[in-house]
Amino acid sequence: MQLAASSAHDSVSVEPGGGSLSPQQMVEIYRLMVLSRRVDDREILLKRQQKIYFQISGAGHEALGVSAALAMRPGYDWFFPYYRDRALCLALGVTPADMFLQAVGAATDPASGGRQMPTQWSSRPLNIVSLSASTATQLLHAVGCAEAGRYLSRHPEAAVRAEGDYRAFRDVTFHGDEVVYASLGEGSTSQGEFWEAMSTASNKKLPVVFCVEDNGYAISTPVEVNTPGGNISRLVANFPDFYFAEVDGTDPVASFQAFQAAVAHCRAGLGPAFVHGHCIRPYSHSLSDDERLYRSKAELKADSERDPLLRMQRRLLREGILTADELTALENSLDREVAEAADRALEAPLPKVEEIGRHIYSEDLDPTSVVFATEQAAAPGSVSGGKAGRAPSTESRTMADLINACLFDEMRRNPRIVVFGEDVADASREETLAEVKGKGGVFKLTAGLQTEFGSERVFNSPLAEANIVGRAIGYATRGMKPVVEVQFFDYIWPAYHQIHNELSLLRWRSNGEWACPAVIRVPIGGYLTGGAIYHSQCGESLFTHIPGLRVVFPSNALDANGLLRTAIRCDDPVLFLEHKRLYRETHDRAPYPGPEFAIPFGKARIVRPGAQMTLVTYGALVPRALQAAERAQREHGIDVEILDLRTLNPYDWEAIAESVRKTSRVIVAHEDMLSWGYGAEIAARIGDELFDWLDAPVRRIGAKDAFVGYQPLLENAVLPQPEGILKAILDLKAF
């Protein structure tokens, strides 16, 4: 194994030998390495005894983990490790007892309270951010975390907690030179998020140490299948401003020297670092895997000769740092420590089943609460908001205007807000702003924000949706308030993984220790005449199906303003869906309602009171339903009540129930496809809970289970139209 560090831009020679490490440090490294292996071995025993439920080991990775931890500062630097980083976590200060509490799924498991598998580390005091089982997602969080640290050090005023601020404005800490660690296996470098994270870290010269722990396999898939040419260092070598080191990751001294240099490079603000450590995987992928099924005997033997524990043991003896007796004594004492910690964990209290719903949402701030009921208190029309400032104005403004105005207001109010996404800046090349008006989003919703608040708070992301959401999560874990934009709902899918498995879950999976109350604004929907398949999509039920995520879908300018304000001040992650067709309509305009105007979530609006039938809807179907209801009244004398849900999670069940009890007939209508759509849930619940009140079956209206075609005839045929809604009203009345 070569010991020479290689670098395209910056290089370091990693010499064999103890270097700057004292004998005591060498012993401490060995102690931590053995401790890590012993915890693994004990867990394997417990798993075989069926006392724990899952085991995946850090065996073979100990030298890398311990040396990375020793080169960094626990509780000062930030850590986004992966499941093999047991030794890293032990060296940072996680105890064997904590690990066994994870393994048994105890209520007192500090990482997750029994919610996550063991090795999904988390420690708030140590700045180890709770990780999921998804490979490589955490790298983008690390990037966002590093950006937030830099932002806070340049804007210390943002760290000050203003009087009266909600819990959403968390206490933040920063030092100005903190470094962020992010690790992964070599197989996971195939994930797009790895490349997205490397790109942004390089572009912004962020202090992130990426550590690839290369054990040669991703479960049964050898390195050359994942990595063209078989060596990830060669592929990343041209990323600018990186410090690169490729080391024998079974040698803690070489690894420590590489990490020391990497951390120094990052701390000095010179850019990110990439440490590629070649290590081994002596215990199969996990206890569910048997590597003898796909690895040759010769290969396994060669690996075992590189076992980092054996090599370190030999070295300590060879260099006279420990005698054989001292080694044995050390190992025996670790055995006792580990056995005692495991025994204690087996006695630990188990999680309470009735608490399964805790920490899905914030327990500190309820977005349905009266705190946000400032609709009445506002003075509509008193000021204009937005770029123009707060000059008196009573003119009606579009939904686009009032969303923009809300962003201006909130950014003025809260220095922790950052806005990023594709094309949201006025101009990435700031110098051109002297002569151009600026872009400010493809729909101009963020126009003027960069000019007003500067390029550190409003900036363009790369064209990569997972990058946007992943970085937002990283920002939010530091207490920042990212309000990001995904340019079109049709292209949210690369970010779906981040939204589903990370954004919405962080609070629950960490048992309330971490949260990421970010806002994702997304233009959505059709009725565009020519929008076709890829600019007309809905699909909100795929997001309302995710616990932990608030989903908002306003139908008019005033609601959009008030709901966006609540979204931004809320302590939960929010998906804020903005219907493109409604952005500049004439019928849904309103005067600017002032900078404190907010609407609580989960409060439907009665758009049209009626006595004979209820029509539950939202978004662009609100004006279409209204058209149909007016005709039903005028031409057929049917009095339809229309409820605009405004927010889809939470939704206003009470308002629905009250209306249905009054009318006994109900239609649920939405623009998204009918089958498995949002209306199915509402209809099912009405059938379940209000059956006795119904005089007719619950009807649903939605798009055909097809795609929106480019030719307007094809669009009209697929999306629900007022005529179709009217027909449903007549049919239901006749039932």
Ligand SMILES: Cc1ncc(C[n+]2csc(CCOP(=O)(O)OP(=O)(O)O)c2C)c(N)n1
């Ligand atoms: C996004 C995602 N896809 C698949 C998996 C299932 N899985 C878990 S670990 C793993 C292999 C990872 O290999 P590597 O990155 O080389 O790390 P190693 O386990 O070898 O340390 C796979 C495929 C997952 N957890 N996440």
